[in-house]
Amino acid sequence: MKLKKLIRKLENYLDADARERKEHRDEMKTLLQKMKTKEKNLAAKALVEFDENRLATLRKQIDMVHAQRKKGISALKELVDKHESTD
Amino acid sequence: MVKRLLLPVVLLMLAGGFWLSADFKTISAGVAIFLFGMLSLEQGFSAFTGGLLERVLKRATSSHLRSLGFGMLSTAVMQSSSLVSVIAISFLSAGLISLAAGIGIVFGANLGTTTGAWLIAGFGLKVDIAKYAMPMLVFGIVLLFQSSSKLKGTGSVLCGLGFLFLGIYYMKEGFEAFKSTIDLARYSVSGYPGVLLFMLIGVFATVVMQSSHATLVLIITALAAQQITYENALALAIGANIGTTITAVLSALNATASGKRLAVAHLIFNLVTALISVALIFHLVDLVDWTATMLGIDSTDYTLKLAIFHTIFNLGGVLIMLPFINTLVRFLERVIPDRIPEVDQPLYLSSASAEFPNTAIEAVKNETLRVYDAAVNIISSGMGLAREGGGNRIQVVKNFDGKPLTGESGIDAMYEKHVKSIYSAILVFISDTAFPRKEEHASTLQWLREANVQIVEAIKDTKHLQKNLQRFMVSGNPDIRHSYNRIRHHIAAIIQEILDIRQQQDGVMDMLALDALKLTIDEHKNSMADEMTKLIASRKISPQMGSSLLNDSTYAHDVSMNLVLAAQTLFGASEPELLHAARSVTLDVNDRDTILEETTMPKSDGKTMVQE
The missing domain is CATH 1.20.58 (Methane Monooxygenase Hydroxylase; Chain G, domain 1)
Known part of the structure; x- marks a missing residue:
């Protein structure tokens, strides 16, 4: 069992493409986490904002982060699908 | 004209030397293999300069002592103070680190390079080093054929180490065989004239090979084979330390003003250290003897004593110069000012910043x-x-x-x-x-x-x-x-x-x-x-x-x-x-x-x- 695990680790190290794909997945996950935090912070700010103009700006920013996150999630899904199909 | 003739003359002299002495051929091949190993090692490490090294460098330069530690460690690992100096100039030119941090790294690199002498004197001469070289070369070459840049880099590093070991082995063999035919030690010169003469030889050898490390290996192997006297070997080591600045000076020729300042700082440091060492050489010899006794090193083990001397004179230089880093920075900024042109010019683009x-x-x-x-x-x-x-x-x-x-x-x-x-x-x-x-x-x-x-x-x-x-x-x-x-x-x-x-x-x-x-x-x-x-x-x-x-x-x-x-x-x-x-x-x-x-x-x- 340990030997199998060791061989798999060695295979992963030697497979540059797989390693690169994993790096991309990890990058995207980190970025999505950051964006999620940002969206939450903006939403919290919007809740206590009474100025119409500033509220409109905040809403625009929330919509934008939301759209970016959606794009990121589908990109991550694609990366995961690719990973599963190659394994 | 001189430049055009130099290469054919050097090649002819080498060919003549090979024809006259097979041992000279072995020693020269050892030096060539060693230098090739250094090139391969540098190439290998530069494969990793796409992130890790830069990230470490950025974090490791927040204080003089940290810069010093970084220079020392990275040189000890890469066994090339020249590479570390060139990296420091490149980072300084790109505006990534300050001049003071760059100077700290260069000082550290001088200390780090002393580990080479210890490795060769303590390990390289005492075991059959060629045995270690062979597997390294085989694994290295296999990895070199891989497509991943990191694996290729690892392959180059292994090949580099393999060739370094092989080069040391050939130099050692060559000098030992040389001993039976000719005794170079007869040409030794004692006293201060000897110190100055051999120091100049050390400078020349390092400028030609562009590696103080290679000169040091040559000195240690020749010393082990008793082809040079201990006293002359010390002078050669001092000369090697001055000669090594040539790589940094050459790389700074096209660098920005800050890059030039660092190269001059490197030159000043090594010159000051060399001058102090030459002036106090006989006191330093006593200090080396005392340290050797304290460390339990045999009084006739001159190669290890050379390693001690190399460490002491570099450490002394760092201790003397470290408090003056800020003064040195101010002096260099005054001597090498930034040009103020009529039309705005690039500040960070230079061949040094294009290195990595x-x-x-x-x-x-x-x-x-x-x-x-x-x-x-x-x-x-x-x-x-x-x-x-x-x-x-x-x-x-x-x-x-x-x-x-x-x-x-x-x-x-x-x-x-x-x-x-x-x-x-x-x-x-x-x-x-x-x-x-x-x-x-x-x-x-x-x-x-x-x-x-x-x-x-x-x-x-x-x-x-x-x-x-x-x-x-x-x-x-x-x-x-x-x-x-x-x-x-x-x-x-x-x-x-x-x-x-x-x-x-x-x-x-x-x-x-x-x-x-x-x-x-x-x-x-x-x-x-x-x-x-x-x-x-x-x-x-x-x-x-x-x-x-x-x-x-x-x-x-x-x-x-x-x-x-x-x-x-x-x-x-x-x-x-x-x-x-x-x-x-x-x-x-x-x-x-x-x-x-x-x-x-x-x-609506x-x-x-x-x-x-």
């Missing part, structure tokens, strides 16, 4: 930021926007007559003076810089080139826009003046927003936040088109004024959009590890249209409302 991918990117990013700041000043001047109290608040100047605010004779002149030279240098630098190993470096440089093109486009569009601005800002028609003022307010708001986001310094999140500005820019363009239609329909402006306004709102759109796009590239480049992911989530024009459609829907009275 990350320093090249950092240098281009820093220059692009300069171009960007200059462009914002030009655009602000052309649009009649001033900085409140010279600070970061953009103010729209009232009663603006459309002429540029600065005293300079127009946008073209400002572009020639502040942008053109740097812009051209950036384009040439990127074209000349090729990093085939890592695609991401090449693509980051391409993005930065694109950012420069966008910035220059923004200036050109401002120039076009400014023509009508001069006409209509003094027009008697209040509606057209109002429309052009709207354009000025819009550009001011965009510049202000970019400035505010830039101050957050949140890398890719700043880059993504700028997407919201693109929405604002699109909305503004649509709104300007609506306004123009209404003004023409109500006969408040003439159709000619309307067409000018339409064209100019497109120019304003392009100015703003190009500034945002360039800023996105610049802000994203400060967090390269997430750049690839961030690029894939930025919103393109279709995404923005979808958001605009989703967030604004027509009400024809106005728009923001959806809840």
